[in-house]
Amino acid sequence: MERKIRVLIGKPGLDGHDRGAKFIARALRDAGMEVIYTGIRQTPEAIANTAIQEDVDFVGLSLLSGAHNHLFPQVARLIREKGGDDIILFGGGVIPGEDIPGLEEAGFRAIFTPGTPASDVVEFIHEEMKNRR
Amino acid sequence: MNTVHELAEGIRSGDGRTLARALTMVENGDPRAAVLLHELYDPSATALTLGVTGPPGAGKSSMVNRLIAYWRGKGKKVGVLAVDPSSPFSGGALLGDRIRMQEHATDAGVFIRSMGSRGHLGGLSGSTRDSLELMIAAGYDPVMVETVGVGQAEVEVASLADLTILVLVPGAGDEVQTMKAGIMEVADVIVLNKADAGGMDRLQTAVESSLELVPDGIGRPPVVRFSAKTGQGLELLVEKILEEASSKTGDSRGARKRAMLVLESVLREKGRKMAASKVEEMFGGMEKAIDSVLRGETTPYGIGELLDKSFGEED
Numbered sequence: 001m002e003r004k005i006r007v008l009i010g011k012p013g014l015d016g017h018d019r020g021a022k023f024i025a026r027a028l029r030d031a032g033m034e035v036i037y038t039g040i041r042q043t044p045e046a047i048a049n050t051a052i053q054e055d056v057d058f059v060g061l062s063l064l065s066g067a068h069n070h071l072f073p074q075v076a077r078l079i080r081e082k083g084g085d086d087i088i089l090f091g092g093g094v095i096p097g098e099d100i101p102g103l104e105e106a107g108f109r110a111i112f113t114p115g116t117p118a119s120d121v122v123e124f125i126h127e128e129m130k131n132r133r
Numbered sequence: 134m135n136t137v138h139e140l141a142e143g144i145r146s147g148d149g150r151t152l153a154r155a156l157t158m159v160e161n162g163d164p165r166a167a168v169l170l171h172e173l174y175d176p177s178a179t180a181l182t183l184g185v186t187g188p189p190g191a192g193k194s195s196m197v198n199r200l201i202a203y204w205r206g207k208g209k210k211v212g213v214l215a216v217d218p219s220s221p222f223s224g225g226a227l228l229g230d231r232i233r234m235q236e237h238a239t240d241a242g243v244f245i246r247s248m249g250s251r252g253h254l255g256g257l258s259g260s261t262r263d264s265l266e267l268m269i270a271a272g273y274d275p276v277m278v279e280t281v282g283v284g285q286a287e288v289e290v291a292s293l294a295d296l297t298i299l300v301l302v303p304g305a306g307d308e309v310q311t312m313k314a315g316i317m318e319v320a321d322v323i324v325l326n327k328a329d330a331g332g333m334d335r336l337q338t339a340v341e342s343s344l345e346l347v348p349d350g351i352g353r354p355p356v357v358r359f360s361a362k363t364g365q366g367l368e369l370l371v372e373k374i375l376e377e378a379s380s381k382t383g384d385s386r387g388a389r390k391r392a393m394l395v396l397e398s399v400l401r402e403k404g405r406k407m408a409a410s411k412v413e414e415m416f417g418g419m420e421k422a423i424d425s426v427l428r429g430e431t432t433p434y435g436i437g438e439l440l441d442k443s444f445g446e447e448d
Contacts, residue, residue, distance in 0.1 A: 025227055036229075046238035050238050
């Protein structure tokens with residue numbers, strides 16, 4: 001039985017810059033994963049519902065507007081509420097170092113800041129999958 | 134892990150998380166999936182199923198998005214399966230059809246699932262019909278399946294759903310004239326999208342003249358001008374879909390056609406698996422069978438005959 005890793009890449013909030021999100025989405029596809037991209041300007045509710053319907057293993061959020069402290073934990077909470085406790089969360093974007101511990105506390109397993117090679121994200125996902133089995 | 138019975142109960146009661154998990158089981162070829170599908174199959178279910186096909190960029194997702202809104206307005210629960218191509222190299226896929234449908238992402242009456250084609254040809258994934266059955270069991274009606282946009286090659290979509298909708302756009306008019314008859318013949322409704330742009334008359338002429346080649350008796354499909362952008366033609370499109378549905382699958386024929394479609398899908402998958410396991414048994418795998426062909430001991434056709442014999446069909 002073949003198991004494909006499924007990843008949702010979401011962009012919450014009003015920030016319309018999705019180069020980073022698309023770059024990561026393509027890199028994950030090229031690493032053999034099925035990547036669902038929601039498009040820009042999604043509400044936390046829409047991202048959480050999509051994650052549940054698509055039964056993804058991972059949700060990666062990208063945000064460059066500075067609203068991550070507000071939006072990331074909200075998405076995390078909604079996903080848990082809808083029964084997605086086993087979905088692994090990660091984030092990326094312009095995120096100051098001092099905000100990272102708080103996001104980790106909210107359930108984010110990794111935060112990737114600008115300049116991170118895509119291979120780091122791929123490696124992170126493979127590592128997490130190994131730990132899960 | 135839940136028992137198959139619990140999964141079935143969850144799906145019937147409309148629990149989205151359970152449906153989502155079951156869809157993954159079906160896609161991954163989990164052995165419990167067949168038991169689950171068996172338990173869920175209700176021969177009297179009457180959900181309308183629509184296959185949507187057409188060249189890339191024709192606006193299939195945008196049309197589906199409009200249809201979701203229409204049927205939600207009528208109080209229907211709408212299901213969508215959106216199939217996108219998997220990369221033949223990495224096996225990965227970028228599933229982006231739902232971007233055009235995200236306005237429905239917070240509506241509990243809409244379930245959208247993206248699928249990679251996972252190496253299956255014909256614009257679909259091998260497990261599409263099974264996924265459709267799960268959606269029907271969960272009470273979605275209609276269920277729409279959007280195929281990989283490759284155009285002519287996806288005649289297979291016709292053996293998937295009750296009706297096949299072909300979406301075309303102006304600018305592709307010249308190609309329509311030379312389009313192979315296959316996809317035109319399997320279409321039950323032809324949608325000319327982007328009616329807000331120019332070039333509609335030319336497209337319609339091209340489509341209609343190519344339909345003249347469709348033999349009498351098959352029934353020529355209605356051609357509807359539509360704009361996913363403005364919503365123009367939406368009412369007429371739905372009307373034509375329902376007309377075709379009642380003439381092609383009305384009363385008991387619907388149940389019969391569905392059972393036939395599902396059985397065909399089961400046979401395709403089982404047949405492939407059984408034949409492959411025979412080859413495994415006789416040669417020790419595909420690669421070894423190929424080695425045997427290259428050594429001149431047999432040919433691919435010879436292997437086919439061996440299969441016939443081993444299944445006891447040599448008479």
